[in-house]
Amino acid sequence: MKKFIVRRLLLGVLILFFVSMIIYSVERSLPTSYVDAKARTMSQKQGAKPYEQLRAELNASYGLDKPVIVGYFVWLKDAVRGDFGDSWVWNQPVTQKFASVIWYSFALGAMAFLLEIMIAIPLGILSATKQYSKIDYAVTVFALIGISLPSFFFATMLKWVFSINLGWFDLYGIVGRMHETLGSAGKLLDMAKHMVLPVVTLTIVSIGSLMRYTRTNMLEVLNADYIRTARAKGLSEKRVVYHHAFRNTLIPIITILGNMLPGLFSGAMITETLFQIPGIGYTSYQCLIQGDIPFTMFYMTFLAVLTLLGNLLADILYAVADPRVRVN
């Protein structure tokens, strides 16, 4: 097991190396005039350094004055030591900005994740046990609608109904107008209130796949021989489903949940942007459209790490949950 993890980790590092190199190349193939324009706008700010100096500094600090490969190693050398440079948009170290926004994203993701588990798994099991019933069709349609819903459209619908027509929630932001006057508990509640619509959006949009996955796996388990055996020996249907079948369904479900876990930190770019939740997604979106190379480099590498971590976690959990699987 240890050997397996080490091997996967080494492989992950290798993949990460290439992924970040590709991302770096893409960022570098942004025309240099883009950096020039960036330097020009920066130099026009009050108290800024002159344009020539700024451009030289920008180029030097990100290795943009060197060939792509050499420049990449300059970036990599700093990145490995945890130095991702200063964000051009936020004018502070990338990691510092990241640390200040990530918890909004995590809170958002975690709440949606919990809701998803609480709704998707029971419904998936229900629809599998009552295959081809009306409930099954309803759940299937609901899941597929969730998969097919464009998050921006659903978020807009929610805003239209609950913010504009009913006036229950604010259209944007994480805090209300009176936030500063509230006590600490009130502040927390205020933020929670602003999280309601984004969480609902995220949950509905991502609930479908987990529901379908649960249903498919439950069906597979219910068709297995040991279920027939359990039924044959006269166990109640309840025990068969919730004891024998459910435990076995958990194996793939735990695996996929493990895969999803790192994603809690990745931020929901579209949803956060639409609701202007100052999480990592919204922050990165602003950096992306403004060409903030240091921040986007960091963010994209971060996302790649999360993906790799998710896969690794899934594999490990699979081996842990299912004793039949023995990795070598």
Next chain:
Amino acid sequence: MSTSDKKTDEHISTSQALDDEQRVKVLSPGQLVAKRFLRNKLAIVGVLILVTMFLFSFLGGVVSPYGESQVFRKTESTWKDYAGATYNEKWIFQAKEGQEFPSAAQQKFILATNQESGSFEAEGISYSLTKGGEDFWLISSDTPIASVLTLKGKSTYKAIGDVELTEAVKESYEKAVAAEENSFEVDGVTYSVTKSGRETTISRSGELALATKKVFSEAVQDTAMDFDFQKAALQAIEAGEGSFTVGEAAYEAKALEEKDALEITRDGESFATVSRLLVSPQTPGSFLSLKFKEAVEQAIAENAATFTAVNEAGEEETYQLQAKNTQYVVRSQKETVVNDTYASPSGTHWLGTDGNGMDMLTRLMYGGRISLMIGFVVIIIECVIGVILGGVSGYFGGWVDTVLMRVVDVVICIPAMPLYIIIGSVMDYYQIDPRLRIYALCVILGLLGWPSIARMVRGQILSLREQEFMIATEATGVRVSRRIFRHLVPNVIPQLIVIATMGLGDVILTEATLSFLGIGVKFPYASWGNIVNAVNDVYVLTNYWFVWIPAGFLILITVLGFNFVGDGLRDAFDPKMKR
């Protein structure tokens, strides 16, 4: 076989005889799949949705009477300034024909009238004033024509300029000198005598200009109303006479009731008005009729807010009159043509119009075309790359497989959405042609989407290549490329179709999201995503549901259709999932 079995297993014959050829009706695998598919209600709904969407998008654009970016205009009536009216407080100068009354002299004139002096001098020329009536002055100037040196009773004339001194003038001059008069008249021209020492100057004095505060407005545009006419008219007004003549023409002057104004007629036809009110059109070069001016005057006198007058087209029109201090503004209702933006759904525009005044329904049709086409192009690119790399990787195995699968790992790890956004904003920065952007979008989406297909193809081929038919191809010496793409890949087609159908929905979603963010398909091209983009304006979100709800709904329905069909196909292809 019982009848209940017949219902579900139609392919099994009900014949009892074992040697009956019809006993087992064998269905081809394709027929089996089709049958299983058709039995799935959701899949049928999906097919119906997709057929409707395709008809809507590809036929709709043809059927729709409007173009993709045809802008609709509407006329909107707004009150616009039409004319200004003010009581004239300035002097208006009218110089005699061929003469001029320079502006320096005009300034001096105003000074002179204020100081009530009868003469003034400007730029070396002296002018004298004669009051013709209230706010009416006649200005005369003296032009020296000769200087006379009189010695011992004998005068020597010296002409100034090229004026010829006639004997009559000289004679009259001498008479005047003898009579110690300062002026004399010869042939209707007045001459003045100015003495300075032994020298005397004879000046021809003549009326040069008149100054009045009354405004002459002509009945017919560009009618000349020269000095003589104005003088005669003003004099007639002062004298209270009802008629006057200028040259050959006879004019009648008639005071308009209740107003400080006169109407001058010539041969019974209205010729001009004289009034203190100055009415000028707002647009330079246009002409206001006398009737209109009279109506304005009437309205001002009556302190009315609105009045009617005959306009240029000869129709009665209502005007607004607004007073601003001493000025009046006349406003007329002007029809201006504007884009018919955010028109509510109606008979002509079933779903209203968007922010550019384009027909919403037609935009949706063309948007569907683009969304579906992008979906298909991207999926084709993904399938081609995925099948080739997956097929090669699965068939050869070994280090080829390892390398290709690491490539797949790498590509899967690349965060797609941020990358699209970066590339999109760079294209924004360079203002790439919208058509080119669509192609670029297809290529980028395709290049990042193939790994899942490659993985699936590889997995299938890994098991397929161990089967007997592959040994057979090897034994018969079939080429490797043929082995992969003719014998292995066709066996993967079912899974490929499923993954492609589901993938189509995903691509359409991604495209819509990017277009919604404003970095995918760009105006003037319509896409469902960029139509919903209008909600970034909260005003639109609040007030115009028909702008964004139909587009979002179409995205949902279409993607749902692809997912229903894909789901149905997967169940149909996979015999394990018994239905």
